[in-house]
Amino acid sequence: MENLLTIAIGAILVNNIVLTRFLGLCPFFGVSTRLRNASMMGFAVIFVMTASSIITWAIYQYLLIPLNMEYMRLVVFILVIASFVQLTAIFVRKHSQRLHRAFGIYLPLITTNCAILAVVLINTMVKEYSLLETIVNSVATGVGFLLALVLMAGIRERLDLADPPGAFRGLPIAFVSAALLALAFQGFGGMLL
């Protein structure tokens, strides 16, 4: 149990996927201008991340390892993620107008969110997690992504009212804010449970 808690806290705070590990930066800067969009994107990522982790974990354990084809992992994993995202998009469009309106535009973006592929690779290749650990790690990483995104959106909404020097407006000040947020998150560094 303690191990799972360590994985969870580690993935959310200590090794926050955006603020310490530089992954998923495109959506982090792209979708963090409004709080609503940011939280929607965050939830979509948690869902896709968890589901594709489970699928790829199973494929890796029961297909690639027995066949001695670990070297095909990148091609297989990215195809799985891409088709899973595609299927989810179709499913959502067919069955829930509300969900489609909320998540519709974010789903295609997720395919190239490097955070998803990174988590999948970590679960299988880097850490060799069990299924339970895989699930915990994926959910927690997604929550960490959501947290970073939401914090950033809060800051950027407030910056709309601020008056930064011309050259800093837009993306540069977003980077500086991210730097200071990352500076603060260094406080979680080395946290052990």
Place this chain on the structure above:
Amino acid sequence: MKEGTKLVVSPSPHVKDAISVRGIMSAVIVALIPATVSGIYLFGLHALAVIIASILSAVGTEFVALKLMGRKFVMDGSAVLTGLLLALCLPPTVPLWMPIVGAAFGIAIGKCAFGGLGHNIFNPALVGRVFLALSWPALMTRWVTPFDAVSTATPLAKGFGSVPIFDLFVGNVAGCIGETSALAILIGGAFLIAMRYIDWRVPLFYIGTVGFLMLFLGQNSILDASDLDSLVEVGKESLFHMFAGGLFLGAFFMATDYVTTPMTKLGRIIFAVGAGILVVAIRTVGGYPEGVAFSILIMNGFTPLIDRVIKPRVYGTKRGFVGGG
């Protein structure tokens, strides 16, 4: 909880009036005099040099940055305060270039890049401090004893029981220039609260949360206490964690900053409790002995969200939702 709502200065973009800003800043600087004096008294003239270097660098950086931005430089005292606060949370042994670099970083990156006073998200003094701590960890952890300046560790690094509680309270321990004496900070803090410049809830809930959680999470837990003696030990350890490190300085002078903390009373309580939890987490399971600076910076990051949740504001409409929760 209706009384005590006289706090008229609302934060962030509204503070535009240079005169009122100057008034608040001078009051806070005056309130810092006891801590400053005790720091110089305890750690000697080098501490004074650090303070002066820090203030000059802060003001100088603000001057240059505003010139570069093509804006008017106003001596509103905020840069002086940032410089002073930064110096007070530096170890008394730092070489003089460190307060200069730290204050310049805090002012330029933490404040001016965001558009100057009132627009910054993070407390500039803490931005400078944390940048220094991460960049030169060895230089930022060289501690000395008061008066005779012998190398030692801070009470927090040595752990509970290493120093008498009374020494901690008056500040006769190793630590940053202005943070060791809870008494001196308390005097200045009481002045600010009496003048209604800061909200008493913030230090109360911040320090209170740390003290409360430490009843359970310290080496002596209240849950294991069987007799009176062990209860006294638990109480002492809780007091130890309240007085040790930078908690008092942070709680009275940094977590109460108008610009970087929530606007509403409830928001400020959430801020203070959150920061308290973070301090305990970093001190007990974290990688650093002290977590006050980090805790406030992290909560600074949460402030816009807290303000969103506690004070809902529909776009284009002004809701008459002032204070309270």
Place this chain on the structure above:
Amino acid sequence: MRIQEFTKGIIKRNAVFSLALGLCPTLAVTIMVENALGMAFAVTFVLVLSNLIVSVIKGFVPPDVRIPCFIVVIASLVTVIEFIMRAYSPTLAEHLGIFLPLITVNCLILGRAEAFASRRPVADSILDSLGMSVGFGLALIMVSAIRELLGSGKIVIFGHEIVPTVLSSPAVAMTLAPGAFLTIGILLAIMRRFRVI
């Protein structure tokens, strides 16, 4: 074939600073110039070859499966370069760590395949990808040089000290996450100030 397809990617439409593409490796591997060079090399390999292949096969690929086909091409190329680097430059491969396989999802590569190579003739596509690679590489080298100089005090590339120790006590924070965000943020602001991009 027009030469501006090559030059535009270097500064005017720089992948990192102007298009904000490929940010993850730009922040993650730029602790050292050495890593930046390795990443730039790997990305160039994948970007040029994938643009070439995509541009060649674009006529046969139906629109429904365009993206999956491109992804397969890119992922395969990344796996190839990963093998090559692990065989011939194992230290560099280890330094780049997970960011080597993650080139697959570098939006720069899929972005160019989708936006450029799948619509233009082969020669233009190669020029475009070369220009983009040079621009990406320059951005990486710039960011990493600043970070290594400030964060480590000197620049060492493959064992050669390119810049001797200039800072005796460097700012370690520049090698950490905050330093990465900060360097790019300030570079962006400077470039906008002087209207470079």
Place this chain on the structure above:
Amino acid sequence: MSRARVAGLKPALVLMVICMVFSAILVVVHDLTKGKIAEVEREEVNRALSEVFPSAEFEKIDDYYKVFENGVLVGYALLGEGQGYGGVYGGEPIKLVVGVNLDKTVKSVKIISHSETPGIGSKIEEENFLSQFSGKTLEDLKLRSDGGKIDAITGATISSKAVVDIVRGEVQKIASEMGEGR
């Protein structure tokens, strides 16, 4: 088959062909580089092992190596790795090699690679820190704050603890191996 059916199948066919072509390429490249990668890894292991036992021969047994000098068993060598302060994603784990004497004390420890903070955690590479391990028994292999005999590096407790934990884990392997085996 009608034209429409064929048209409907075309995307899937194209994707399949592309997958097959590139899988084939991957198989070929994998086969070509496999030997070289293995050789590089072997060399790296050998270089690491001879750091602690120069001019000796090694015999691989499960997850440790028996070390022979002139045909006589003189000790054991193990490759260990674990998470330090530099994290999971971009950062590499700490990799080290532990030499163990026949009496289950540590001969020496060498760091192969790590991604700890330069100037602080990176001091785990230095002899000042590593020489402490020589001659220590399993019980001693803890930080002094945890009741052992290893002093942590100032400001780098996490990195120090990581190294100590990895070393203890490896020595533990040998200890249990010897306890059961003979």
